[in-house]
Amino acid sequence: MALTYTDLVEVDLGKLGSAVSDWKKSVDMLKTAAENARTGMQAKSDKARWAGVNATVTREFVTKTAKEISDLHVEADSIHTVLVDGHTELVALQKKIRTAVQQDAPNLGVRVEDIGEGKVRCFFPHVRGDTDERTQEQLDAKQELEDRVNRLVAHASEIDASLARALAKSHGGDKHNAGHASYGSLDDAQAERAVELAKLGPKMTDKQYMELNSIMRFNAKDADFSTDFYTSLGGPKETLEFYGRMSLDGTMGDDKERLALTRQLQRNMGLALASATDPDNRSHLPASWSSEFRKLGTQRVELYPGAGSAPYGYQLLGGILRYGNYDARFINPIAEHVVQLHKKDPYRFVENKPTVGGSDLDWGFNPSGKNGNGYDPLTSVLEGLGHSPEAAKKFFTDPPTVYREDGTVDTNGTVTYKDYFEALNDKDFTWAPDSLAHPSSDEAAHAREMGPDALGHALEAATTGSAWDADPPVLHRDEQTADIMEKVINRYNVASTDGPPHEVMTDSLARMGAAYIDDLNYSIMDFGKAGDELGRARIFGDSSDGSAHRSFGEQGARNFMMLVAGDEEGYQTLSAAQQVYTASGLASHEGAPDDGIAFAHNSAKANGILDESRAHQIREDFKDDETARNLAMEKQGEWRKTLASGGVAAGVAAVTAGATAVFLGPAAGVVAATAVPVVVEVVGSTLDTGYGTHTLQYLEDNEYKNDPEALRSVQGLEAAGERGAWVPVNNYADTIGMTQAEKLELNREIEGSYRDGKDAISDAEKVSQ
Template identity: 70%
Template structure:
């Protein structure tokens, strides 16, 4: 019977603690008894001169009795260890679920309901007179709470099942024969069971498969478990054989969706476990020879089914595992380097052994996830692996390369002649179509986009210091990540000789730009203007490594923003980050009016750059005059007519507008452009919050109310972005004339940013 919600909340773990104590006492007493038996009657029996029947009966009895006492001690210790671990883990889970239910849920105004089958649902309780309307943040928080509670229950259920199984095997089925399976910990018992199930391979029933996944899900990041599991498979080649058979069996055909879902879970669980087991900081861990053997097997056919044609190369199977887990650079980077070098030498090396489908499932392969390829191109796989391994990704793009021979061994005398960043981001790089679709078809062309998408993920991890899909993400920037970002900006801008990025990379470029919005502002600051006179570095006092600010080439920084913000989603990402950055800085300079004004001017200029970049992008998208006019009439996008200083005026470019307002008392409604329909929809994106948290930790001492004003669109509507400047003017004690001057200065800076892009459009064309 599965553990239920109330089971975990209400169970009296004190009784389990008492049982643990009792078994510990029994273990100690049996240990003494076993020692006495061994040192006493067993020792005397061995020394005695037995004759006749005593030589066989009595001596044998003494030997058997001594062994039984020792076995009883072993069994008791095994039970104690398992129960002790179970109590520790269940107590932790119970504490977490009580916090979630008794503290977090009431804070959110949420009720928790048991819906059976070991799951709950969370819902907002109706309050009389309430509209029951909830913000997206509230809905997200409710869902996060529900998911968290369900994970805790599922984890408790796995512990309960593992304990019951371990106790049965420790005790055995013979009441007259003590000493059976012996475990040093609950994890030891779980490792044994996982190994038993894995030996069944594709013959596992769905129930057994579910059990294996459940065990692995909660233990994949435990070094003891993961190392023991991989050793139980035999070695690198046996690992590839096992996973390869499971992947092919799980992706064959579209009918058995449950089996496919289980196979996807296995891929994820085995990937995380492999990352844990190969981390040199963990103990225990797999030896370094595993990485070396994987490289040797990388170009060798692995006969999953002996005699079958098109046996996969080792890297094709391994790639499915590398897509999940945060791998150490010592393990994944030699593999990634080897794969890139093989691809550079022969782009079709791995594609040449793809099976001929003959109408088979096009998703059949070694990447059950179905994300970015079927798994025949290991280059896409290792780039996805780097996308989840930020430290490794950073090293991959910055360290001196190591040259490898085709068999995966180091070529000590070899020279490469190229850098991975340049070759992978080159306009002529040939990406493989990682799919079983027919070559030359439209589908095959689409399949070639999977590699660039994975490259974008790897670059995201390298420049942000976090997995590309981390939730929630955290920035971990340093001089190396900034140097890679500089390479990204130099390569991807509207004036790049290498050409534009693939469409699938644009979302990654936008996230990278949002993560470096402070350095982009720093780079745009006019070196010879007032910013320099006031001390440009003082305006941008802190940086990623705490010492020096990264300055990108001003022209290239502007061209990068023009490229990224020309796209709607890229514009949203950069603009939301810019709003947060502006609010952060202005709140810090309220006691330094001159620097605050200079900071605001530069920030407004960046807003102008972003707005005009999007305007240019729209003009490119709607070059036909009728289409452009229709777009303006329908007003479906973020670009809206807005107020201008002193009254209502329309700034009618291709939908672009300035958000200015009339003076109101001492504080004027200042010129902070917000040309999105909903500020909150952009600011609440992951990388908006990503940037916000980084700014809080590394940049300025923030005014929480000023930052909240940017995010809380429901309270301030489309004027959300004006709030930081309004607060700055008010808190700085500006009079009417000073406020008016501030409006004019910021408006001129904003227009200067727009003009810089307008003058640059001929470059983009």
């Protein structure tokens, strides 16, 4: 019977603590008894000169008794160990759930109800006179609380079940015979059970599958558990065989429940492998696992005897690598080997796939269904790098190491590219379709976009220092990430001779741009407005290590912004980040009006660049359809109105609502911070501007500090001129004490800067024609 919410909240774990103490006493006494038996009667028995019946009966009895006392000590020690671990974890979980229920729920005005079977529901109780209407933010907070409580209950239930199972195996059920399973930790017991289930392979029932996933879900990031699990599976080859059989089983046919279980296993195995292969963890797999995976990568791994065909090791490993934050020492040699194999023969792996009939096009080694079936390991390792920021950074900056076919290092080998950024961003690079669809079908054509999409994810991780889909995202920018971002800007812009990016990469490029919105603004700053380079540095602030903002060059930054903002989603992402950045920037200059006005001019210029970039692309897209063009332009205008009329102002308020607000000011230290995502309503749809706002959180923690009231004073956004240069100028002007006449003049000047930005794009448009 599963542990319930009520059980966890109300149980007195002090009794379990007392049992732990009692067992410790038993362990100590049995240890003494076992030692006495060994050095006392057993030693005397061994030295005695037995004869007759005593030589067989008495001597055997003494030996057996001494062993039984020793076994009792081992059993008691095992029981005590798992009790200690279980008690520690349950106490921690109980504390968390009590905090959630007794503090977080009342603060949200929410109640928690036990609905049985280890589940709860959270709801807003009706209050007389209340309309019962809730904001989306309130509903999201309630759901987050419900999910959190259910996770805590599920985790406690898994601990409870593992503890009961370990105690039963330690005892063995035979009151006349001690000496059964012995565990050095609860992790050992959980890993043992996980492997017991894994050995069943596809024969696992759904119930057993759920148990395996439950154990792995809560222990995958525990290096002790994950290392034990993979070691017990047998090795790299056995790991690939198990994963391959389970993947094919789960993606075959239309069993949605089985597929869901297989997707969970894929994620769990990835997270566990990342934990187990990190050399910095106390427990970890030997480095030989990476080299063995490389060796198996180009070999066929037979999943079923006599099947007639078999996948390559890399096709199997790729499915696991899609999840987890991997250490560069493990994943980068694998990624390098895969890229080099792909460069030699782009179709080597994808041609090794089954010919399936009917509509079963999901069959393969990527149960997640995201970016391919799993037959192309290049897409898989790029997705792995997209979740491994430090590894991705090194992958795109370190010089290549050449590998032979078997994955061993070729010290005399050479490649034709200086790094993997150059190799993968070559306009002539061939991306293979990772799909079972017919080669001439639309599905197969779409499959060629999956590799570039994964490349965008890997570049996001490399430039931001955060997994591309992290929630919440956390920025870790440094000189190396900025170096890669500069390469991105030089490669992907409207003037690039290497051609435009794959359309599927635009969302990644937009998020990267939002993550560097400060450096993009810095790059386009007019020296005439700043006075000189020192003035520009003062206006934007330097980082704490003394290095200035990275300048990508005005033309380079503008051309990148033009490319990204030409796309509707890219335009919205950059615009949202720009608006909040503008409000925050002005707040930092309350005591330095000249710098604040210069900052406002530059922000208006950035807005002009973004607006005209989108307008230019709309004109290009709808040359022959005036109605569609006007509708698209109107939609852009509505987006701008939303920003000006309170969307971004509300976003700023949301950012300031947390424990740490977002402000700009003097330089501070280079550290990472968690973002507060801002959701802005745009023409009936919702846009998540998390990257823009977590950029600002990063800026607040890394570069700027200021009085919270300064930001609140500029939350009202005003239109600066008929063309809609939406910058928080007027309230800032009030803050610094401008007269009405001075404010009007400032608005006209800001409008001029906005037009400068638009004209820069118009001029670029004319040149391109």
